[in-house]
Structure formats: C-alpha cells, structure tokens
Amino acid sequence: MGVSSVHALQWKSLLLNNRCFGRYGVLGWRQYSVWNSVEDQYNGLYPGHIPTNPVQKALLAVGSGVVALQDPYRHDMVAVLGETTGHLALIRLRDRMRNNPEGYSILIERPRIRLCTLNLSRMSSLPEGSLGREYLNFLEKNRVTPDSRADVKFVDNEELAYVMQRYREVHDLMHTLLGMPTNMLGEVAVKWFEAAQTGLPMCILGAALGPLRLSASRLQSLMTSLGPWALRSGSQARCVLSVFYERRWEQNLEELREELNIEPPPLILTASKKAPTADLHQ
Amino acid sequence: MAASFRLLARRALCHSTQIVNPAYRSGITGSGCRAEVTICRCYSDGSEEKSTHFGFQTVPEGEKAERVYKVFESVAKKYDVMNDAMSLGIHRLWKDMLLHIMNPQPGTRLLDTAGGTGDISFRFLEYTRSMQERQQRMAVKSNQTPSWQDIADSYAAEDADTVLPETRAVVCDINKEMLKVGKERAESQGYSAGLSWVVGDAEELPFDDDQFDIYTIAFGIRNVTHIEQALQEALRVLKPGGRFMCLEFSKVSNPLLSKLYDAYSFQVIPVLGEVIAGDWKSYQYLVESIRRFPDQETFKNMIEDAGFFRVQYFNLTGGVVAVHSGFKL
Numbered sequence: 001m002g003v004s005s006v007h008a009l010q011w012k013s014l015l016l017n018n019r020c021f022g023r024y025g026v027l028g029w030r031q032y033s034v035w036n037s038v039e040d041q042y043n044g045l046y047p048g049h050i051p052t053n054p055v056q057k058a059l060l061a062v063g064s065g066v067v068a069l070q071d072p073y074r075h076d077m078v079a080v081l082g083e084t085t086g087h088l089a090l091i092r093l094r095d096r097m098r099n100n101p102e103g104y105s106i107l108i109e110r111p112r113i114r115l116c117t118l119n120l121s122r123m124s125s126l127p128e129g130s131l132g133r134e135y136l137n138f139l140e141k142n143r144v145t146p147d148s149r150a151d152v153k154f155v156d157n158e159e160l161a162y163v164m165q166r167y168r169e170v171h172d173l174m175h176t177l178l179g180m181p182t183n184m185l186g187e188v189a190v191k192w193f194e195a196a197q198t199g200l201p202m203c204i205l206g207a208a209l210g211p212l213r214l215s216a217s218r219l220q221s222l223m224t225s226l227g228p229w230a231l232r233s234g235s236q237a238r239c240v241l242s243v244f245y246e247r248r249w250e251q252n253l254e255e256l257r258e259e260l261n262i263e264p265p266p267l268i269l270t271a272s273k274k275a276p277t278a279d280l281h282q
Numbered sequence: 283m284a285a286s287f288r289l290l291a292r293r294a295l296c297h298s299t300q301i302v303n304p305a306y307r308s309g310i311t312g313s314g315c316r317a318e319v320t321i322c323r324c325y326s327d328g329s330e331e332k333s334t335h336f337g338f339q340t341v342p343e344g345e346k347a348e349r350v351y352k353v354f355e356s357v358a359k360k361y362d363v364m365n366d367a368m369s370l371g372i373h374r375l376w377k378d379m380l381l382h383i384m385n386p387q388p389g390t391r392l393l394d395t396a397g398g399t400g401d402i403s404f405r406f407l408e409y410t411r412s413m414q415e416r417q418q419r420m421a422v423k424s425n426q427t428p429s430w431q432d433i434a435d436s437y438a439a440e441d442a443d444t445v446l447p448e449t450r451a452v453v454c455d456i457n458k459e460m461l462k463v464g465k466e467r468a469e470s471q472g473y474s475a476g477l478s479w480v481v482g483d484a485e486e487l488p489f490d491d492d493q494f495d496i497y498t499i500a501f502g503i504r505n506v507t508h509i510e511q512a513l514q515e516a517l518r519v520l521k522p523g524g525r526f527m528c529l530e531f532s533k534v535s536n537p538l539l540s541k542l543y544d545a546y547s548f549q550v551i552p553v554l555g556e557v558i559a560g561d562w563k564s565y566q567y568l569v570e571s572i573r574r575f576p577d578q579e580t581f582k583n584m585i586e587d588a589g590f591f592r593v594q595y596f597n598l599t600g601g602v603v604a605v606h607s608g609f610k611l
Contacts, residue, residue, distance in 0.1 A: 050562050055549050063557035076560050153562070 045158040048151040057084045060154065069209065076150050082202035083154040083164060089200045090160040096239045097163065103242030110162055111246050113146050113169040123249055131256055132249030135176045142182040146172055166241055167198065173245055177257060178230070179265040184210070185218045186269055189226045196234025198241075225266045233262045334507060337570030343507055347483075350505045351457055353564045354398070358459035360559040361399055362467075367554050368565075376603050377500065380529045381405045383596060383605055386496060388414040389448040393494040393519060395484050395512075396502020397453035398460035402529075404473055410449045452494075454482040485511040492521045500529040504575040513588035520610045526590055532597070532604035533577035539600050547572070578604050 044051050052060065064080040072078070097103030111117070123132035139145065149168040155161040171190070178193060180186035188210040195203040211219055238260045248256065257264060334343045341349065357364065365373050380402065386392065388410045394403045425432065455461050461479050468477060482488045484499065484506050497516045506512045516526050534540040547569040555565030576584065578595050581604075585593045590608030597604050 053549075056553055059550060059553040060556060063553060067557055074560075077557065080556065 045156070046152075046161055048153055049155075049158075049161070050153050051156060052084075052154055057154065060084045065205070072213075075148075078202065078206075079150045079152075079168070080154060081205070082200060083152060085201040086164065087155075087160070089198055090155070090163050093167070093198055093239070093241060094160060094163050097242050100239060100242040102244050103239060106166070106242065106244055107159065107162070111244070112165075113173075113246070115145060115147050117246075118146075126250055129252055129254070130249065131173075131176070131245065131251050131253050134253050135173060135249075138172065138176045142175075144172065144182060163241065167200075170241060170245070174240065176253070177240070177260070177262060178233070179268070181269050183269070184214060185222060185226070188214065188222060189230045192227055192230040193234040196231050197237065197239070221267060229263060229266050237261045335571075335574045337567040337574070346507045347456075353567055354457045354505075355459045356561055357559060357564050358399075358457070358463050361460065361463065364555065364559055364565070367558055368551055372599065376529060376598055377401050377405055379596075379598055380498070380500065380527060380605055381409050383607065384496060384498070384525070384527055386410055386413075388417070390450075390495045391448065391493070392451045392496045392498065393487075393489070394451060394453045395482075395487070395497065395499040395516075396455055396505070397498075397500070398455045398457065398464055398502070400453050400464035400468055400473075400477075402498050402500050403451040403453050403477060404468070404471065406451050407449070407473055407476060414449075449476050450478070451476060452478045452480055452489075454480045454484075454487065456481065456483050485515060487515045487519055489519045491518050493519050494524060495521055496525050496527065498527045498529070501531070503528055503530055504571050510584060510588060513585060513590075517589050517610055522610055524610045526585065526606075526608045526610065528581075528585075528606040530581075530604060530606070531572040531575060532581070532595075532601055534601040536600055543602060578606075581606060 043049070060080055061084040064077040064084065067074055068077040068081055094107070097107055120136070123136055126133045128134075146169055149165075149171075152161040152164045152168075155164055171194075174180075174190050174193065175182065175186065178190055180189050188207065191203055191207040191210055194200070195207040211222060214222060240260065243256075243260065254264070332343050333340045334346050335341075336346050336349055354361075369376075384406075386406060386409060390410065392403065392406050394400070394406070397403055428436075453461065453464060455464075458481060461481065465479055468474065480488065484502065485508055497520050499512070499516070503509060503512060513526075520526065534543050551569050552562045552566045555568075556562040559565075575581075578597065578601070582593050582595055585606060585608045589610070591611050593606065593608040595604050595606045
C-alpha cells in the first residue's frame with residue numbers, strides 16, 4: 001500500500017510538527033515537548049507510541065478502570081482504558097472501514113479533526129442546518145474544542161491507532177448528528193449509540209455505568225425513550241467512522257442522518273449552562 | 283579502579299593545561315576541568331558536547347540537566363503519592379534508617395541537597411527536637427538540688443524556642459516546583475523554625491566553604507550529570523569533621539530478588555506512573571536511571587576519590603537501597 005504509507009507519514013508529521021497543539025487535560029502540553037523536542041526518531045510505531053507487553057497492558061487496564069470509575073474527570077484514564085481493552089473491536093472497525101469505499105479513503109488519507117485543520121471561516125459561512133454550521137454551533141454552545149482529545153499511546157498497530165484517534169475526534173460529530181449536548185444525559189446517550197456501533201469495551205463499560213450517575217428523572221427519560229432510540233440507531237446505522245465528514249460540511253444535517261440511517265432524536269435536550277462536563281468518550 | 287585513574291588523569295591534565303587554555307574555564311555545564319573537552323575537540327569534528335546517559339538513552343551532556351529538570355517539574359505534585367505507591371511506603375523506613383545512622387545532635391547544621399519535598403529535613407528536625415527534649419529531661423532528673431541561678435535560667439528557657447538556635451536544616455534543590463511542594467508540606471505539617479529553602483545546583487552549590495556539619499543527598503545523586511563534581515562540592519561545603527551521607531538506589535546482589543525487583547521496576551512502576559500521575563515516561567526514566575547508577579563498591583570508591591575518609595555503606599532491603607557515608611577530615 002504505497003499510497004497509504006505516504007499518507008501515514010503525513011499523519012505522523014502532523015503529530016510531530018504539532019503547532020496546532022491543544023491541552024492534554026491532566027498533563028500540561030509541556031509534557032509533550034520534553035520527550036519530542038530532541039528526536040526526529042521515536043521509540044515505537046508512531047509519535048507518542050509507548051510499546052507495552054501484555055502484563056503491562058493488563059495492569060494498565062485494571063488501574064485505569066479503577067481510577068476512571070472513581071474520577072470520571074480523568075479523561076486520560078478513560079482514554080487508556082479504551083486503548084488497552086479495545087484491540088478486537090478496533091480490528092473489527094478497521095475491517096468495516098476497509099470494506100467501505102469512503103472508509104477506505106479515510107484510512108488512506110488519514111484526515112485529522114483539529115482546529116488547525118478545519119477551515120473555520122468557511123464553515124461559519126455555511127447555511128444553518130448544514131453539518132459544518134451545526135458542528136460549529138455545537139462546539140460553541142457546549143464550550144468544547146476538538147483539540148482536547150488525548151493522543152493514542154498504547155495501541156501497538158499504527159493503523160489501529162489511527163482508527164482509535166479517528167473515533168475520538170469524531171465523537172463531537174456524533175453529538176451533532178444525534179443532537180445530544182455534553183451534559184451527563186447526553187453523554188450517556190451518545191455512549192449507548194457508540195457501544196452499539198463500535199463494540200469497544202470502554203464504550204460498553206461507560207454505557208453500563210454512566211446511568212448510575214443520573215438523577216431519577218433523567219434515568220427515566222433515558223430508559224424509556226433516549227436509550228432504546230440510541231441503541232436502535234446504533235445498530236441500524238452505517239459505520240459512522242467510514243464517513244468522510246471533512247468533505248461533507250455543506251451537506252444538510254437531516255439529509256446526512258437519513259443517509260446514515262440514524263433516527264432523529266426523540267427529545268430535544270439543551271446544553272447545560274455550566275462547565276465542566278464529565279467526558280465519557282475517548 | 284578505572285574511575286579513580288580517570289579522575290587522577292583528568293586532574294593532572296587539568297593542572298597542566300590550565301595555563302594554556304584559560305578561555306575554556308567558564309564551563310557552560312559547570313564542569314571545572316575542560317581539559318578533556320579540549321583534547322576531544324582535536325579529534326572530533328567540532329562538536330564540543332560529550333554525551334551522557336539519560337535512563338537508557340544517550341543525550342548530550344548539556345541537555346541532561348534540562349531534561350531531568352523537566353521530569354521533576356512534571357512529577358512534583360504527585361511525587362509523594364507516587365513514592366508511597368511505588369515503594370509501598372517502605373521509602374519512609376529507608377529515610378528513617380538514614381536518620382538513625384546519622385544520629386544528629388541538637389545544634390547541628392544540615393544541608394539537604396536534592397531535598398525537594400523536604401522528607402529528610404523534616405525528619406532531621408523531628409529527631410533533633412526529640413533528642414533535645416530527652417537531654418533536657420535527663421538534665422532535670424540529674425539536677426536534684428538546683429541552684430537559684432539554675433532555676434532562674436529554666437524559667438527563661440521555658441519561653442525559648444523548642445529548637446536549639448543552632449539547629450539548622452537547609453533544603454537545597456535545583457527544581458523550583460519541588461521546593462514549592464516542599465514549602466507547602468512544611469506549612470501544613472508545622473515545620474518552620476530552623477528550616478530554609480534554597481535553589482541550587484548540586485554541582486555548584488551557592489554556599490561558602492566549611493559551612494555544614496552534615497551533608498545529605500537522598501535519591502538525588504543519580505540525577506546529577508557529573509557525580510564527581512557533586513562529591514567535590516560536598517567536600518567543600520562541609521566543615522572539617524563533617525559527614526557526607528548519601529541514600530540511593532543500588533545493586534541487589536541476591537539473584538532471585540534481583541529478578542523480582544527488575545520485573546517489578548519495569549512492569550509495574552511505569553504503569554503506576556501512568557495511572558496515578560498520568561506520566562509513563564518520567565517513571566520509565568526513573569527505573570532506567572537506577573540501573574545506570576554505579577554499584578555500592580564503585581560508588582564507595584568514587585567517594586573516596588573525592589577526598590572523604592572512613593567511607594562505608596549499609597545495604598537496606600537486600601541492596602535495593604544503600605546508605606553511603608564518609609567524613610571530611
């Protein structure tokens with residue numbers, strides 16, 4: 001796959017020469033520069049890769065699971081849990097992407113969703129109801145940025161690492177497609193959708209344990225309408241990672257939902273006025 | 283030992299080329315003798331920097347200090363939590379043992395280099411305080427018929443500081459973040475009398491000669507770029523009769539324990555670093571730097587070469603940690 005290796009190099013160079021670098025959350029971004037300032041070469045298959053053996057992966061999975069449960073604001077722990085437990089699901093996802101022509105082009109071209117790769121001025125000039133415009137509205141209303149996704153560290157295959165990274169970056173688009181805000185209820189609904197779609201153990205765990213933190217009335221609405229809708233949409237929909245969103249900013253959101261076989265949301269939820277929100281994705 | 287010959291050779295070269303190359307004396311890395319560098323220059327293609335180890339990586343010497351600084355800057359906040367987690371609390375026993383061997387008397391001046399979060403200094407102040415109280419109690423007991431002068435003195439002494447005025451602990455560290463954490467701990471635990479915090483490089487201490495009775499460096503010397511330099515500085519700032527003490531990870535002699543220790547170090551500790559502090563690579567550096575540090579005998583010889591006498595070491599936990607001690611005479 002000569003072409004894909006060229007694009008793989010471009011992906012890696014975007015990671016290395018990262019001028020549009022965002023926060024790591026728990027870690028300061030200075031952290032990144034300690035270990036990558038010197039080297040053009042790096043240990044591992046991609047920048048940020050830390051090779052681990054099965055024992056270390058098991059320990060990481062257990063440790064990160066415990067910490068993530070205790071403190072859901074530790075986004076990096078949720079990320080690590082996803083990476084260490086998601087090998088089989090990532091392979092399945094990658095194969096689904098390969099079998100789809102659009103997904104295959106994503107695997108070859110390796111697009112990244114970051115503030116520096118988005119043409120914000122063009123997107124804000126798009127009409128209301130288009131994917132690009134709705135996405136920007138979502139980012140603004142919920143006060144989130146696509147740059148706060150942690151980089152993949154513990155996946156030992158370069159292509160699967162990209163699939164994981166793509167999953168993380170497309171999460172906000174999921175929110176837009178499903179019309180869910182970033183409060184707890186919205187996150188749980190999206191988690192159910194993703195669990196049905198991707199089968200990642202971290203999503204399944206989040207989907208199972210997320211409802212425990214909801215109030216009774218929200219739990220009610222989750223169980224009766226949002227939950228079944230999310231599961232239905234998730235299992236019926238086309239693979240959402242196989243959609244080249246970067247080429248579809250002008251497309252109407254409703255039209256895209258129909259194309260992907262996602263039902264429109266049964267309830268309209270509004271974004272909460274206060275930050276911070278618990279992040280169950282990564 | 284090879285290390286001592288190198289040191290002697292370097293010193294000899296230094297003296298002989300001192301007159302010839304005064305311009306090189308202002309070392310960037312703080313190295314006192316640039317003779318080796320000038321000779322290297324003849325053979326290399328103009329790159330001045332020698333390289334040294336940073337864990338299992340090789341880096342230019344000038345860079346190691348900066349990288350170590352950044353490592354400790356990032357781990358400072360979770361340093362104590364991680365210490366407890368990694369050593370299962372045993373590091374407290376090691377530090378207590380260091381104090382026990384040190385057996386400081388009230389009125390001692392301590393320099394705690396690479397003291398960071400202040401563990402050794404706090405223990406030192408506790409020890410001297412309790413020693414002082416015990417001495418006072420024994421003095422009272424033996425003083426069955428005090429004179430009027432003694433009784434008057436004891437009234438005055440009741441208001442005085444519980445710490446003897448001369449008992450001083452100076453915490454010196456190159457890293458401001460670690461000192462910041464240390465100061466906060468001191469406040470919360472109530473240590474203030476006789477404690478100072480100084481930013482300084484172990485290779486170039488900001489103190490005059492012959493200042494301190496005891497010099498300690500606990501789990502810090504393996505991070506120093508030029509260990510011999512740090513040892514010479516220690517010799518300089520100690521008073522004659524002063525004691526040098528170093529607590530550091532060392533080589534485990536028992537092969538079974540060594541295998542277990544290696545497995546634990548490389549499998550578990552970086553994972554703990556990632557899970558608790560969110561930083562795998564700093565703790566990977568930590569366990570690698572332990573492996574790169576010389577063993578007990580080699581380090582003992584290095585201390586002797588620096589000019590200390592009566593150098594001995596005590597193994598703790600089967601050699602996982604060793605306390606080296608030497609005297610300046």
